[in-house]
Amino acid sequence: MRIAKSHLVDPERNQFYGIAAVALSFFIFAYSTRFGQISILAYYAVWFPLVLVDYRRALGNYLRYVWLFAFAIFCFLSSFWSMAPSVSLRASIQYLTHVICALIAMRVLAPRTLALGGVVGCAAVLLYSLLFGRYLYDVLDGSYSFVGAFSSKNQLGFFASLGILFSYGAVMIFRERGLWFIGTLMAGLLSCYALMASKSATSVLTTLAVTGLSLVMQMSLYLAPRQRRVLFAVAIVFGGALVTASLQFGVMDAVLGAFGKDSTLTGRTYLWQQGILAASDTPWFGVGYQGYWVQGFAEAERLWNDFYIASRSGFHFHNTWIETMVETGALGTFTLALVLLTSLLGHLRRFLMLERSESALLFFAISALLLVRSFVEIDIIFSYQIGSFLLYLAAGKLTIAERQNLKLFPLRRPMPAYAVTQLG
Template identity: 25%
Template sequence: MQETLEILRRNGMLVVALAVILMSTVWSIDPAITLRRALALLGTTAVGLLIYIEVGRAGLLRFFVMNLALFVVGSVVLALVMPQLGTHPSGIFAGHWRGLVDDKNGVAPAAAVFLILCLGVRKQTWVMTWSIPLLAVGSLLLYRAGSATGYASLAFGIAVFVIMNLYRKSPPLRLLIVCGVGTLLLIATLNYSTLFNTALAMLDRDATLTGRTAMWQALTPLITERFWLGTGYGAFWYDPSGYSGFSGSSRWMADMNYAHNAYIDMLLNVGAIGLVIQLAFLFIVSGRLLAGASRDDSDATTMLVVVLTLLFVGIVDTGALFRANAGLWVMIVAFACYAAEWRVIGTTGTRRPALQASR
């Protein structure tokens, strides 16, 4: 109990974010749905906390790699043996693999994260024997899912992985690396349109991002209407057909269940106030993991790459950010606990004696 309270204290912004989500029941457009889904998120978050406490720092990455391996292998087997369940049976995505989840946009980010984790732990003895088969199976699942989001997130994750490992291993070059990344971001910002269109062409996608931009535009007035507090966690997409904004040419969105953008969904759920708090938590976790990378902690470096990749996924998909019943959200919570743990000796993940004795 003492350890749990200490971890929660160190993750105060997470507690605040969850409190805002729970309180959104008060102003929700559907209080019953918000309460039910907020409690589901609290339960999902508690799972991440318990995994961290029971598995410990040293075994955390191994735990998630092994569980994602089971998910990836199970998805591939299901798609091959029972394609009526493991693939999209009809529609524009017919034949695309979805594995053990509802659609390809759910399985692709998980496959990408799995591949990144495999790269991060590839030199550890327990995974070296299986690294090539695991990478092959994960790559097959990602490829057959046919998700541009999955491809882009893997490319982004590998690029960040290379940069962060160079940052971790080369202290004299860190300032140069930071300046280089800053310069690249500035160039990308100034040439956003050209780079964006080039990326779309490479991924064989149009400028609407498969209808996403039209959806975001239609959602704008609805977000403005309840800008500060939102419509309540999980309430809007439960029955969006009641909104006048979904009449006429926008009626097709009444059949959707998320905005294909984590940050727009945050605005819909808990408004600008909640969005700022949730992003503050995610940025704090990233900053702490970056500090771990600066101490030559390879596990923290890999975790940081995963968190940044999931932040990237959130731009074009709801992803795992503050999402109930999502395994990747469990992972983020566990990584946040790792990042918040204080008095880490070297990179072995030794716990503070007082906390260790409390178990």
């Protein structure tokens, strides 16, 4: 039986394959440490063969968009000065191939397909965790927490957050109805339950913030683009004043206290301090990609001992930017920030400039979630992680003109001429 190429690589016709590929990828990102190398090979087998099916559609011309590869290339180059060159070389090659898979997915997936695949994938991940999960002692919180089939409650909370976000996108943004509506509603409820069970303050607060922001932005779609931009400017001023007032009057401490945390974030601030001190020793280029947490290195061993990490692995500074500064220095941190901020601001610009853009709203919400979490978690700098996959997929969507998606998601009114000019 022959399968038409369009059913694999055409975003308008490959919904079945796309949903299955996204769901499988999410499950592998969650549990690759459990299922081993065979699961990573399955991940590659989902995306790389599409290059053989239609290399023009799957790859495009990435030479025009070097900024997408800037951080991955810098990580590879760091192998030449790394404190652990073999570790950095292997990890950087894995990260680079991971980025390529994400960009292939970006080329062949429609936003609606990604949302539905995300719903299915997150539901499968969370259901597996609820069926085979466990409680684990958290050295940062000093308490026992439900971590599912993960090693950290924050990872369980992250997938629950994404499950809620993709469920919101499928129902509220892309208006799914019928069986998809029922299935998405059930997946959303499952995600809410898993989020509460994880008791992850990071995940709960970021989910509420990003979902609330997405709802407000979606309501603003009924306004003209000019009015939308004015509303957004007012919201920035109001939000800044609210955050300042919260810090001034201790509201933030009260919120943290509700989750059993204090102003030190139960040990994170000490880790950040140690990370900043480590980064100051090699401020420009760092110690090499993944070249700090290596067994036998004195500082890594000391911190593992301080936080009772008997396995001497799987630990980090709980801050993406500090971790990146330590490993790749200021130059590497700049290239990573370039990708994340370009994705965030690029989709925001499309949302504010176009008459109506559902896909821009979805990718802005994903980028916003990754940005907020980056200050307390590590989601986007390692290979085979859902955060880095979504980061490059969202950023890569900026290389495709929005008008190419009009058949899937038509505007209510014709696109104004200035928007076409801006995106062209």
